Amino acid sequence: MITITLHHTLPRVFAQRTDICSDLWLQDVTLERGRLYLIEAASGTGKSSLCSFLIGYRKDYIGTIAFDGKDISQMRSHDWTLLRQRSLSTMFQELRLFPELTAWENVQIKNQLTSFKTDDDIAAWFEQLGIADKRDTRLGLMSFGQQQRVAMMRALCQPFDFLLADEPVSHLDADNSRVMGQLMMAEAQRQGAGVIVTSIGHHMDLPYDRILKL
């Protein structure tokens, strides 16, 4: 996947509003592979909706969203499965991890599907992110900040053309946030992928190619 295009897109709940002033909604915007985007949003501007549309979780929008020119509203369940395995990785704002599994298992449940990383790679990430001692801790017992790091590792365990990171560092301090940013960018650059980071204020300090206000 090379491009993500939004053409006059708007969440259906905003359809009655006339005060839309956004770099994304109701515009023609193309996001390209290999580039780094920051989407800055205030609360209630539809950031969660945008992420849900892009990963095929919700379809309640008007206008068009297309991947490589192909309208995603026409994609079938099978297409989405392949896309989520091979082209589009997501780190969800609400993380969508499994609290009954350990931190290690939460990463493995993705990596075993894709067989993309070795156990050593993942163990090294745990070290880098400073939660190596939490490997075998049940995720439900970990802090949200620790869980965010697990979610990032899981998102990186697959081939992708775009990485969608929805408020990835909302609960991390500056140091941890920087380490996570490095890890993410290293993997994205290795794959030549595009990265879309969203934020409602506190964001990773990265050389963004373009900043869009939602």
Add this chain to the structure above:
Amino acid sequence: MSSHSFLIWRLLRQHISIAQFLGFFFANLLGMVIVLLSLQFYEDVIPAFSGDDSVMKNTYVIVSKKIAATDVLGGKAQTFTPDDISELQSQSFTRRVGAFTASQYQVYGSLSMGGIGMGTDMFFESVPDEFVDNKWPDAFAGDKADRLSLTTLDEVPIILPRSYLAIYNFGFAQTKNLPKLSEGVVSMVQLDLRLRGQGGEEHQLKGRVVGFSNRLNTVLVPQSFMQMSNATLNAPLGSAAPLNAQPSTLNAQRSTPAPTRLIVEVKNPADDAIATFMQDHGYELEDNSLEAGRATYFLKVVAAIVMAVGLLISALSFYILMLSIYLLVQKNAEKLQNLRLIGYSPSRISMPYQLLTVAMNALVLLLAFAIVFWARSIYLERLWQMFPTLSEGRVDNTLLLGFALFILVSFFNSLAIRRKIKYL
């Protein structure tokens, strides 16, 4: 199970209700056992009621005219006229009618075995070959039958009533200290037959018992042999063809002594019209084949009802399973959704639940088979006490039905789970 299947299973087994699954398990088991047991019982018991035997189907009845004291004194004929026969033929319950042909000569049969000899005057009868399925050796059928002659014939095949053997074994052999004979032994012994025509002509022949019948109370030989021997021994030609044949056959019938007994194949022995017709015409049915036919019919109806109840229970248990799976999917909806969003396909995450239901269905099937065959061993023992000659019924239909139900139920379970998860 691979390690990621194990992780998936650890997630998706959450909220499984043991109580609901046990409920399904026992309901399904009950339904399956009732269905399979009713079929198996039917297969095992039906021969005892239907009176089917290897020689005569239970749709065959033997008809004669009632003999009253006045008839004997008045010398009134007990024979069937061609009109009687065509009337019987035209009844709606009739499939076909055949006449018994009696030997028009004297027969003396003797037997010697291990130094003991015995002999008796006897008689032969025959019925058209299509009423005796494949019981006669090839030499007596088709073209070969035309070349039969008393001088070249090796052996006459004979079918005896089973009761004759019983009379010998339990009445005669017991009191005279003679050896008891099994059907197998009797079939190995050659009989010496002396046929003596009305003109005094005599022929020595060998005979061999090729079968026993519970229902045919006569000494039966092939129709072709009967025609040939009657013709050879100066007696009028016997009627061969079934009486629904061409007029020429019926004309031939007129030149022979009219038959005293008819064999009739009926469509449904439970048909009331048969008894009514026989009653009205003063005909008699030789054995209780109609009763047997009725018993069979009712047995079939009862078995069908029981089986329907079993199927209903199975259907309800299927419903229970579907409800508890739906509930389970609903309770685990968030996990299933998360798995979908990180790239798991609907079929991949349906699999644990599909495997679970298929495994349960398989367990139910195996247990049901075990229970059915255990129950069968108990009732067969009882049945054999009541009907010692009863042979075991087939089990393949029961196995087949069990597997068919298993596959059907598993298929629909799997399909429903897949759809439910896909459209979550």
